[in-house]
């Protein structure tokens with residue numbers, strides 16, 4: 001494709017390559033669609049405790065390593081921790097190894113989903129199924145620590161910090177990682193923490209997930225986190241919503257231009273950070289007595305052209321200390337996984 005035929009909101013490669021090498025190149029005629037196999041997010045963990053959770057992430061394209069800082073309130077103790085990451089690969093190559101290091105210790109993830117490539121090395125190959133994206137999760141309880149956590153030895157075709165647009169085919173393409181840390185703290189109210197995970201790549205459309213397993217109590221305090229791969233600041237208009245209300249992106253006060261702008265990787269690649277872990281206060285969107293909520297993301301809403309992979313959703317909400325079940329009252333501290 002000649003460069004002048006590219007949609008006007010796209011950019012030429014930042015060095016040396018022909019226009020066709022740009023990652024996530026989209027044609028004007030493309031229709032909204034999910035890309036590749038879809039594994040909708042489902043519940044993977046449910047805990048109720050005096051405490052809460054913290055989630056944070058880092059972009060790692062063409063780096064293979066990074067750092068995630070977990071800020072915990074004073075007096076907190078980590079009780080569970082999970083690490084999520086996603087890698088784009090050639091279909092014929094099979095999934096990359098699920099191994100890496102966290103704080104110098106070997107970790108082995110579980111492949112929880114295989115979905116379409118979020119537009120790498122280009123959208124045509126992603127839609128044709130030539131490339132795919134894998135989502136991994138590792139239980140890193142006992143390894144994750146308060147403060148700085150170092151990530152290293154992740155599969156990555158390049159580790160020299162080459163700009164993503166300059167090497168769209170340097171497979172495997174590691175996008176980034178997020179840590180989700182559940183902590184106990186006796187000063188906190190009782191909260192239920194719900195984690196849903198999966199893998200859904202989409203463009204110009206939405207994916208949602210149903211969060212269940214709690215009984216909200218007032219005054220409601222609720223927070224939610226979206227773990228999303230492949231967000232880019234060069235492609236605007238992504239939205240995050242909660243119970244039908246935009247909470248980031250167009251229509252919201254937070255990141256009104258673009259909910260998923262690759263913030264976790266922006267320090268290295270301002271326009272192609274490729275990873276986001278935004279946390280939003282949704283207390284005003286949950287009512288006492290609610291027992292479920294719906295979170296959703298939209299990739300490229302309103303004519304934007306980002307392709308995203310939805311990886312995980314975390315919610316914490318104030319909950320009752322005891323839940324009546326058929327006339328019985330049972331302690332409601334139930335770690336399921």
Ligand SMILES: [Ca+2]
Nearest residue numbers: 232235260306
């Ligand atoms: Ca974006």
Ligand SMILES: [Ca+2]
Nearest residue numbers: 230231306307
């Ligand atoms: Ca993208």
